[in-house]
Structure formats: C-alpha cells, structure tokens
Amino acid sequence: MLKKAWAAGLLSAVLVFVTACGGATDEGKPGEEDKFSAALVTDTGGLNDESFNQISWEGFKQAEKELGADIDYLESKRDEDYIPNLTKFARDGRDITWGVGFKFEKAIPEVANQFQDAKFGIVDSNLGGDIPENVVAVTFKEEEGSFLMGVIAGSMTQSDKVGFIGGITSPLIKKFEAGFTAGVKAVNPDAKVTAAYAESFVDVAKGRSLAANMYNDGVDVIYHAAGGVGKGLFDEVKTREQGEYWAIGVDMDQSALAPDHTLSSMVKRVDVAVFEIMSDLEGGTFKGGQEVVLGLEDEGVSIAETTDRHVPEDVLKTVEEYKQKIIDGEIEVPSK
Numbered sequence: 001m002l003k004k005a006w007a008a009g010l011l012s013a014v015l016v017f018v019t020a021c022g023g024a025t026d027e028g029k030p031g032e033e034d035k036f037s038a039a040l041v042t043d044t045g046g047l048n049d050e051s052f053n054q055i056s057w058e059g060f061k062q063a064e065k066e067l068g069a070d071i072d073y074l075e076s077k078r079d080e081d082y083i084p085n086l087t088k089f090a091r092d093g094r095d096i097t098w099g100v101g102f103k104f105e106k107a108i109p110e111v112a113n114q115f116q117d118a119k120f121g122i123v124d125s126n127l128g129g130d131i132p133e134n135v136v137a138v139t140f141k142e143e144e145g146s147f148l149m150g151v152i153a154g155s156m157t158q159s160d161k162v163g164f165i166g167g168i169t170s171p172l173i174k175k176f177e178a179g180f181t182a183g184v185k186a187v188n189p190d191a192k193v194t195a196a197y198a199e200s201f202v203d204v205a206k207g208r209s210l211a212a213n214m215y216n217d218g219v220d221v222i223y224h225a226a227g228g229v230g231k232g233l234f235d236e237v238k239t240r241e242q243g244e245y246w247a248i249g250v251d252m253d254q255s256a257l258a259p260d261h262t263l264s265s266m267v268k269r270v271d272v273a274v275f276e277i278m279s280d281l282e283g284g285t286f287k288g289g290q291e292v293v294l295g296l297e298d299e300g301v302s303i304a305e306t307t308d309r310h311v312p313e314d315v316l317k318t319v320e321e322y323k324q325k326i327i328d329g330e331i332e333v334p335s336k
Contacts, residue, residue: 035068035069035070036063036067036068036069036070036095036278036281036282037069037070037071037072037092037093037094037095038060038063038069038070038071038072038094038095038096038097038098038278039071039072039073039074039089039092039094039096039097039098040053040056040057040060040071040072040073040074040097040098040100041073041074041076041082041085041086041089041097041098041099041100041104042073042074042075042076042100043076043082043099043100043101043103043104043201043227044076044077044078044079044103044201044202045101045201045202045227045228046075046202046228047073047075049201049227049228050228050230050231050252050254050257051227051228051230051250051251051252051254052100052101052123052124052227052251052252052268052270053100053101054252055251055252055268055269055270055271056098056100056123056270056271056274057073057271058271059270059271059272059273059274059275059278060073060274060275060278062271062275063275063278063279063282066275066279067278067279067282069278069282072089072094074088074089079103082099082103082104082107083107083110083111086099086104086107086108086111086120087111087114087115090111090114090115090118090120091115093118094118095119095278095281095282096119096120096121096277096278096281097118097119097120097121098120098121098122098123098274099120099121099122099123100122100123100124100270101123101124101125101201102124102125102170102172104122104125105122105125105127105128108120108122108125108127108135109127109130109132109135112132112134112135113132115134116132116134117134118134119134119135119136119281119286119288120132120134120135120136121135121136121137121138121274121277122135122136122137122138123138123139123270123273123274124138124139124140124172125137125139125172126139126291129291131288131289131290131291132288132289133288133289134288134289135288135289136277136286136287136288136289136290136292137290137291137292138270138273138274138277138291138292138294139291139292139293139294140268140270140293140294140295140300140301141175141293141294141295141296141300141301141333141335142172142175142176142179142225142266142268142301143175143176143178143179143182143333143334143335144179144295144296144301144326144333145179145266145267145268145295145296145301145302145303146175146176146177146178146179146180146183146223146225146266147179147180147182147183147186147322147326147331147333148183148266148296148303148319148322148323149179149180149183149223149248149264149266149303150162150179150180150181150182150183150184150185150186150187150223151183151184151186151187151315151318151319151322152183152221152248152263152264152303152307152311152315152319153180153183153184153191153221153223153246153248153263154183154184154185154186154187154188154191155187155188155315155318156221156246156263156311156315157188157191157220157221158220158244159218159219159220160188160190160191160192161191161192161194161217161218161219161220162184162191162192162193162194162219162220162221162222162223163193163194163195163196163211163214163219163221163222163223164176164177164180164181164193164194164195164196164222164223164224164225165195165196165197165198165207165210165211165214165222165223165224165225165226165229165230165233166195166196166197166198166224166225166226167197167198167199167200167201167225167226167227167229168197168198168199168200168201169197169199171336173197173225173226174335174336175335175336176223176225176250176266177195177225178333178334178335178336179333179334179335180193180223181193181195182333182334183322183333186322186331187318194214194217194219196210196213196214198210198226198229200226200229201226201227201228201229202227202228202229203228203229203232204228204229204231204232204235205232206229206232207224207226207228207229207230207231207232207233207235207236208232208233208235208236209232210232210233211232211233211236211237211247212236215236215237215240215245220244220245220246221245221246221247221248221263222237222246222247222248223247223248223250223266224247224248224249224250225250225266226250227251230249230250230254231257233247234247234249234254234257234258234261234262237258237261237262238258238260238261240261242260242261245261246261246262246263246310247261247262247263248262248263248264248265248266249262249264249265249266249304250265250266250268251265251266251267251268251270252265252267252268253265253267253304253305253306254304255304255306255309259309262306262309262310263307263310263311264303264304264306264307264311265303265304265306265307266301266302266303266304267301267302267303267304268300268301269294269299269300269301269302272300273292273294273300277292296323296326296327297327303319307319
C-alpha cells in the first residue's frame, strides 16, 4: 500500500469537505442517489494500453470492490474528445471524474470551471500550479523511479550502450529520460545513452522501428516511457537473442509482454493514488485545489516485483542502496 505520509501532510492544509455524493446531481441513476460514483476518461491510448490508463482503471475496480462504487469510463479516440467526455460525466452527476495524462491539462480546467459543483482529478499534471478548488492533481517523481531503471540498465549492459524511447516530447517524459540517464551514469560512467522520441503514445510500429534501429546500432538495453508505443519495443526485443537484448517497461509491470527479455519496469502506483483519493472523497474529504506528489519515499514509484527474474542479486542490492540514498536526500535526481 502507498504510504499515508503524503496524506498526513495534506491534511494540515485547507481541506474541502463534501458529502458522500460529492458533486452528484439528481441526474444520477434511479435508486442510486447515495451510491458513490466515479468515472475515468482515457487519453487516446485507450483503456487496455498496458500502461497508465490500464493501471488507473485497476484503482477504479478496487473502488468498485471496496467502496461499492458505480464506475464507468470513456475512451478518447482523439484529443478533441477530452472535453465532451469529461462534460458527459459531469452532467451525469459523477462524484469524481478523472482525466489521466498531461494531455488533459487544458480540458480539465475548462470543464471544472464550467461545472464547479463537480469534482475532478488529473494525473501527470499540476496544471501549472493553478489548480481549481474542485480539482485534485496527482503527480509522480518519475525521475526517481527512472534513476533505478538506469542503475539496472547501466549494470546489465554488455555493450555500454543503452537506449531510451520517449512518447511525445514534453517536460513529463523528459523527467523519465533525465532520471534514467543519471542512473546509468551513476553506475557506469562509460555507458552511452541514446534517446529517441516517437512523438506519439499509440504508434506501435514507430516504437518497434526505433527499438530495431537502436538494437542494430549495438544498444542492448532499452527503457521506454511511451505508453502504447512501448508495445513495439517488446514486439521487437522478442525477436532478439535471449539474454543479450533487454527491454525495461514503465507505469505497470510489463514483463508479461516479453517475459524472457524484460529486466524490470518502473511502476507508477496510479491505481493506489486514485483509489485513496476516491476513498477519502467517499468518506467526506476532498483535497481540492492541491497537488499530491508521490515518489520513492511514498512508494508512489517502485521497481516491478518481477525484477529478480533476470536481474542478479548483487545488482538488486545496488538498486536498493541507491533507492535509500535518494530517500535520505543524499542524491538529488535531475528531472530535466
């Protein structure tokens, strides 16, 4: 479970209390006026992206099971769908509607300002610090978890060439790249890090092409932060010789995509974060107008449990040592 330390700190700030039905209106389902309801609007990657949309939905399913919540979702086929999808759930009287991904940073404030009695959550953006009172923003210290992926990559590479595949060039994805590069250099100063961006979160073919080019150039470990594009990385690495070419996943444990070729994944506990915020809201507390920031210390980012499948014990020990140094403040991981 995610540590409650971050929650305790937020409780000292101004809290906005709402009833169990939050911003619900009389438009809810007949006979379910008192049932907590929540909705998810995905970005264009879709619900089953093997990445942050999918792990977010796990938090919703936990809310359905443990809170008895009425949950629903809409998949955005294009960026222009964000506002109408958010608007639909706000008009339906959902207690909270989530937009997952920084691409919602324009749509969320617009809809939140229009429906000020409704509650919203956004993941991966703090909206430039201007967070409406009916919005909670959840961000992560991706650079910290990515640093640990860099420690693994820098320790496991045989060619001293590692790669990074990003989705859309943005401050968020640059955090992954910066942390990863710092981790590689911390354990292997001679290693070269090659980065490439797909300028997409859904183009699987582009992900595979970028991965193939890197592997052909001598790179033997590639870490991605590219949403659905990363599926292309796993498709490509499976065609390579086992034990010589590796992939590192992101957001959730992606080892199932290429079990024999995956070293680790940098897990973002979006599922736990959205569940705990919804649980607080259902119980009467909403952290509106605030940013919740989660890192290694809060167990908001971590290495996948399956990492020990291919990563030897001595490397895992090194990872743990660096993790503790980051938590203790001995290492400040760059975010850009």
